[in-house]
Amino acid sequence: MTTLWTSAEAEAATGGRATRAFDATGVSIDSRAVEKGDLFVALRDVRDGHDFVAGALEAGAAAALVSRIPEGLDESAPLLLVDDTLAALEALGAAARARTKARVVAVTGSVGKTSTKEMLRAALAPQGATHAAEKSYNNHWGVPLTLARMPKATKFAVIEIGMNHAGEIRPLTKLARPHVALITTVAPVHMAHFRSEAEIAFAKAEILEGLEPGGAAVLPRDNPHYARLARRARKVGVKTILRFGSSPRCSARMLKAAPGPGGTTLTARIHGRNALVKIGAPGKHFAMNALAVLLAVEALGADPARAALALGAWHAPDGRGSRWRIALDTAGLDGAVHLVDESYNANPTSVGAALEVLAASAPEDGFGRHVKGRKIAILGDMLELGPDEIALHEGLARHPAMAALDRVHTVGPLMKALHDALPSERRGRHAPDSEVMAREVRRLLDAGDVVMVKGSLGARMARVVAAVKALGRPAPELPDGEDEGPDA
Incomplete structure (x- = not known):
């Protein structure tokens, strides 16, 4: 090596x-x-x-x-x-960044950081040696570790930067020194540590302070805090602001996103040119972030057309929208349960996006005890939402996508508010924790069902995912609809 x-x-x-x-x-x-x-x-x-x-x-x-x-x-x-191992790791990261000629993009946002990082990796890899963390290494040790692991010959680097408090992004972006800074969105996440969404926007905008001279900012035009982000970009000297969203004023404008079982077909207008892009994962939120990715790719000096082709083979990471088919032959039944694994994290914005994906899914009829396949959500607590946490959980009952679901099971003390707010025909089982819900999975699901599991990491919804996979033989559902065989 x-x-x-x-x-x-x-x-x-x-x-x-x-x-x-x-x-x-x-x-x-x-x-x-x-x-x-x-x-x-x-x-x-x-x-x-x-x-x-x-x-x-x-x-x-x-x-x-x-x-x-x-x-x-x-x-x-x-x-x-x-003298200090963390400071030394930071020094290694700074030295690795200094000795490479790589073009660097840094990604932050309240929702979608990791999936966007993975999209960028997939989009850039065919065009040169691309470096990115294999996990969500986006904190005070994760960013310097990612940089310290960067080979000298790297052509493109993708650095994910997260935060829980104000001031955490600033030193990390100055360490990464990106040529492009991408903010996916600003949403009410980590509200336990902020007084308002505006404060979150200012904290996310810290990523702009590390931009290299002549660097570009890729910003979400549809977000209510766009003006704050753009003002901050101009204040720190950013000359190039690239906008993505549905507004006519966007550099990359979404015209239509059509999710299907094998992915999402995106019709867009990018820099005045019509574009048709296939993303290998269903969901309008993935399609929107793909627009940001294509703008970032072009700003890095890579070919956006080649990047768009690569996105067709991309699929969501585990815990962030990955899809599985669990063949139920071990239970003596024909057919399968289809799983959407969103278990890594949750907030009102990301739960809403996941509900929309589930609502647009296509269960299989004619296999199970219920004959008709169902759309089922299993939702765990959303953490760190601050004083409005109960209202935010309860408010999910009014999300438009809920009307298309057959059953919603809930996990945790906060999700009890959603359970109580749901109409009786949609209200499912409530469990105090994920361990209890995991034991219930076998009787709650049937052949033909599509089930989406989501919750904050602290809710440990991965236990429920594991229980669903244990119903039979799990295999990843790839973008083209073919699987790779049983999961070992």
């Missing part, structure tokens, strides 16, 4: 001292996931990474970046000694 960091390069970047020479082919902060040749960074977080240095080295790590020598470690152990 290609060397990512020599000990001399790592010493120069961090100001640290190597106990012996090493060549690292990767960077890791998790001793359980260390691969041979990694530089293991002993961060202090919930647990002290220094306690796992010996295990990381035994697993094949080339060296460990530490602020102290762990007790009992062999004197010959390859270490890079620094």
Whole structure:
């Protein structure tokens, strides 16, 4: 494998001292996931990474970046000694960014950061070596880790940046130094830490402060906070503002989005030219973010036409709209349950988008006990919504997409408000937590049903997803409607 960091390069970047020479082919902060040749960074977080240095080295790590020598470690152990391991990881990230000629796009937003990051990865990969985090590494350690892992020969880099509080994005965007900054949307998320949506908009706009000279901002024109974002962009010196949305004044304007079982067909007008784009996942929200992706691709200097072709093969990541077919033969039934996995996170905006996808889905008739396939939602608590959290949960009952659903099951104390607000013909089972709901899944679903599972990460709705998959033989539903076979 290609060397990512020599000990001399790592010493120069961090100001640290190597106990012996090493060549690292990767960077890791998790001793359980260390691969041979990694530089293991002993961060202090919930647990002290220094306690796992010996295990990381035994697993094949080339060296460990530490602020102290762990007790009992062999004197010959390859270490890079620094004053502070997080600061050293940031320094590695800054050095990796400085030594590459990559064109960098940074992505933030209240909803859709990770799926948009993955769209950008798919759109750019056919046009050159593209680097992006494999997970949602978007916080104070995730961004520097993503940068530190960036190979020198990278042509395009996609950096996801998230936040829970004001001031968190600013240092991360200045570390990433993007050529393009993309904001997917501003919505009432993390309201426990903000007094208003306007404050969230200002916090998201911090991403603009790290733009390289001559950089471009890609902004959501339909969002009620667009004017705030645009004013902030101009104030920090951004000359190029690219707008996406449904307004005639958009650089990329959505004319129509037609979701189907194999994806979404998007009719758009981009820079005055008509365009027909296929996205390999159903959902108007995916189509809208695809417009932002195509604007960002062009601003990076890549070919948007080639990017549009690549989006046809893209599919939503696990927990963020991925689709599964669970064949029920192990239960002695013909047919299958179709699962939309939205279990990673939830807020009123993203739940509404997921409900629209479910409402537009096509269940299969003639297989199960109910004969007619159903559209079923299993919704867990939406967290960090602040003082209006009960009203926001209750308000989901009035979402237009609800009228197309057959049953809505709810999980958690906050979702009890939605359960009570639903009409009796749509009101399903309520469970106090996801563990209880997971045990109920077998009797709540039937062959032909389409079920969408969504909730905040803290609601642990992945348990429910696992229970649905355990009904039979799960296989991913790919954009073209073909599956890859049973999930191992």
